[in-house]
Amino acid sequence: MVQSSLLEPLPSRKRVSVLLPLPFPCALDYAVPQSLADTLAPGDVVVVPLGGRRETGVVWEETALPVDLAPPPPPEIAASRLRPIKERLDLPPLSAELRQFIDWVAAYTLAPPGMVLAMALRSHLRGEQTAPAVGWVRVGEPPESLRMTPARRAVLDALPQGAPPVTMAELTEKAGVGVSVVRGLADAGVLKSMLMGPVSPFAEPDPFHNPPVLEGDQATAATGLRARVEERVFSATLLEGVTGSGKTEIYLEAVAECLAQGRQALVLLPEIALSAQWMDRFARRFGVRPAVWHSEIGQKARRLTWAACEDGSARVIVGARSALFMPFRDLGLVIVDEEHEAVFKQEDGVTYNARDMAVVRARLAKAPIVLASATPSLETLNNVETGRYRHLVLTARHGGASMPETHLIDMRENPPPRGLFLSPVLVEAVKARLGRGEQAMLFLNRRGYAPLTLCRTCGHRMECPHCTSWLVEHRKKRVLACHYCEHTEPVPHACPTCGAEDSLTAIGPGIERITEEARSEFPDARIMVMASDTISGPAATAEAVGRISRREVDLIIGTQIVAKGWHFPHLTLVGVVDADLGLGGADLRAGERTMQLLHQVAGRAGRAEAPGEVLLQSFTPEHPVMQALVSGDFAAFMAEEADQRKPGFWPPFGRLAALIVSSENADAADNAARQLGVSAPHGNGVEVLGPVPAPIAVLRGRHRRRLLLRTHRNIAVQPILRRWLGQVTLTSAVRVDVDVDPISFM
Missing domain, CATH: 3.40.50.300 (P-loop containing nucleotide triphosphate hydrolases)
Known part of the structure; x- marks a missing residue:
């Protein structure tokens, strides 16, 4: 924990460390001017010189961190080279607890501590501070010479002697008078204006307001x-x-x-x-x-x-x-x-x-x-x-609501008509629910109309110019979009490779394509699409939720947004269009994530009196995830996942850290990754995998290579990473990002 002495002023110190919200490896030392020598304390927000400009930072002191996390101490700077602090800002200091948390996050993630500070400090400083409000108080009785009108009497009744100050707006509204009446009483010495302390914009929650009945x-x-x-x-x-x-x-x-x-x-x-x-x-x-x-x-x-x-x-x-x-x-x-x-x-x-x-x-x-x-x-x-x-x-x-029953639709035995994506079994189930006046949901965790657009003539696939990813067609907006870098371009009339006109075709379903199919299959249904493209922000979400709750919607079609804990009492059927989506690739957590997502989606069904049903369209119904969803035995599935990870010391039974090497030049990225690979640490319980091209080998125009450090659970990765990175000198054209405990391997 932070030493108690660090919470006191620093009168005897000639220098202090100041952490700036910039990507420096440590805090910088500054001289303490005489004007601040008796009052400056850790956590104070100060202005300091940096090069030819002024920067805002926080007076910092060393934090006691675990040995495995503590970074090496910075070199001592001669006192003669120190520049003085310019001023201390009239802002609340950052507490010792928050400063220690910032140090802890920086040390654990190997991020520059100033960049962690930036997440706390920039909101603190951005924009002008709110000026205190002006209030009015009663300071005396009206003089006999002052004619008491009904309006003046109303003001005095609204603001009795000894009452706390109120704003002009509050006083005039309460008394039902104009501003001039209040000012007239002030000129007569009856009222006085004063600065009010800050008034919290947040009402006090009442812990005893409406307690639930729990059993x-x-x-x-x-x-x-x-x-x-x-x-x-x-x-x-x-x-x-x-x-x-x-x-x-x-x-x-x-x-x-x-x-x-x-x-x-x-x-x-x-x-x-x-x-x-x-x-x-x-x-x-x-x-x-x-x-x-x-x-x-x-x-x-x-x-x-x-x-x-x-x-x-x-x-x-x-x-x-x-x-x-x-x-x-x-x-x-x-x-x-x-x-x-x-x-x-x-x-x-x-x-x-x-x-x-x-x-x-x-x-x-x-x-x-x-x-x-x-x-x-x-x-x-x-x-x-x-x-x-x-x-x-x-x-x-x-x-007393029951859990929904989950059933698999084997798409090999119950395929949809050519060019469509909803099995006849799912279509009939939706029709039956809608016919009973209940609500249904179709889930597909893929935005847009189609994930791939290719030329029927030459086979060309529309790809992002900045990333190794296919462009997703968004038919409503008439654009092709990259979901990694947000690049968009109009859908061309002709293939950009062979020039064939009207040869581009959409491959696979996105949420827009399922909506198109649903409108054809259920022409009388009131359909709402819930995706990040259609629902943006709290206001739009509240409106959508309200419409569903008021039963103004029959069929909800959504992406992962619909899995977020909604309570729709009249929703009794959930159909998952592509339950296998997410199980492919080499993602360590693919099975766990798919299980969690589909379990959460399935949980939207049957949350009130009417029983719920979940239908999963799958081409691999024998997969352990599909079988676990049908049985509802989440604990058994996770126990099996744990058994698979233990022998290889994969998380949570081992530790991982990824190095992502990137550069705008492919050769520079390869050379840097090769250097890191040659100098990679090794030993009992320590292994480095790679370097290899990242699954998204080019992202936003940068070529990416990955290395993965894996250790036994009792070996901390931070000291190993510091030594490893310290052995390699890289050019400014290369960036190495560190991801401790990665959950994505893209």
Whole structure:
């Protein structure tokens, strides 16, 4: 932990370290001017010179990290070379807890610490600070010479002597008068203006507002989570429950206990912009909505939320990954909902897994963390198995609803007509449900109209000019798009290779093509498409959810967005168009991910009184994933996955770290990867695989090569990576990205 002396002013120090939100390997030393010598403390936000410009940073001090993570100390700079700090900004300092968390994330991921700081500091500084409001107070009785009109009397009645200050807008509205009446009383010495302290934009959630009635396993689980919060020490608990078992309502009871203790709670959701129903549940339980933190909120809202988190007035923060870096005053609980979701891994910039770093943040805050999922990751299940995490299990759906029955459609025996993609068995099942006035869903995790466009004459395939990936046709927009770099181009009339006109044809189905087929098969159905192309942001999501709940939609056609915990009580049938999608390739977690995704999708069916059914279209119905989905035995499937990974020390039974070498020049990338391969570490329990071209060998114009370091579980990868990278000198034309604990191998 941070030494206590580091929290005090530094009067005797002539130099301090300042961490800048820039990609430097460490903090930089600066001289302390005499004007700040008695007051400057770690965490203070300061302005320092850097070259010919001024930069904002934070006074930093060494953090006690585990030996395996601690980076080597930076070289000492002579005092005569130090430049002085320019000024200290009038901003709240970063707490010791947050600074230690930033150091921990940087050391674990091998990212420049300044780039981790940037995720916390830039929101702190961006834009002008909100000026305090001007309020009015009563300071005396009206003089006898002042004529008392009904309007003036109304103002005095609205603002009695000793009342707290109120804004002009509040006072005029309450008294029902104009601004001139208030100013007239101020001129007479009856009222006085004053600066008001910041008013929190977030109402106080009431932990006793609308408590649920919980019974059986639900009550036991809620009691257990409340007890963890009451202990006020770090603990980790997996809350595992079948879809529809009420996991959200249960962990909100832990939030209620946290609020009752006067502490703050952080809830991480995988898709915060798509969580309209979650926000409604929170408001029903606590009477108000929580503070929200994600990329789509405006700059003013970001500044207000940041300040309210820092001063403690934002009691519950619900956010995406970056909410981990907010300045909580007294963090008492962390929730990670749908902890298995791959979206918690940030792939660009600082590469980190928000689920794993949330455990670190909770540990540093001495707070419990709850990881909730119907389909927990193998890493989390292994932590339960080894005793690191507690385990609470809910085996039944809430309110007596039953789990849906799952059936396989063997596409070899029940193929669709030529050129179509829905089996007659699935089509008839949808018609039957719609005929009974129930809702149905078709799921395909592929955006666009078709994943491949080729020429029937010469066989040319339309490929992205910047990536080794096929262009996806989006027929509605009349473009071909790359889903890796967002390159788009119009659909050509003629083949760009042979010049044959009208020879380009779409191969395979995307969500748009399934929608086209569905409109033909179910002409009277009211169809809604839920994909990132059609549903963007909280407002659009809330509208879509409302329409479905009001039964204004008969058939939902969606991508993975529809797997995100929705509760649609009238949805009784889910049809998965291509259940095999995702099982191909060499992805270590292909089976686990497919199982989790399809299990979550299947869980949308039959969540109320009417029983649900799930139909999986598959060309490999004998695959273990398909058989596990039919049997509903998720635990047995994950146990088999674990047995397959143990002998090779694959995660979670070993450690992985990837090096991704990239350059705009293919030869430069090959040479750098070859150098790293020659100098690769080796030894007992240490192995390096590669270098090899990445599956996406060219991405955004950069040629990519991959090396994979694998070690036994008891061997940390960070010291090995530091030594390895330190042995190789690379040119500026080459970039090496480090991904500790990779979940994607593209």
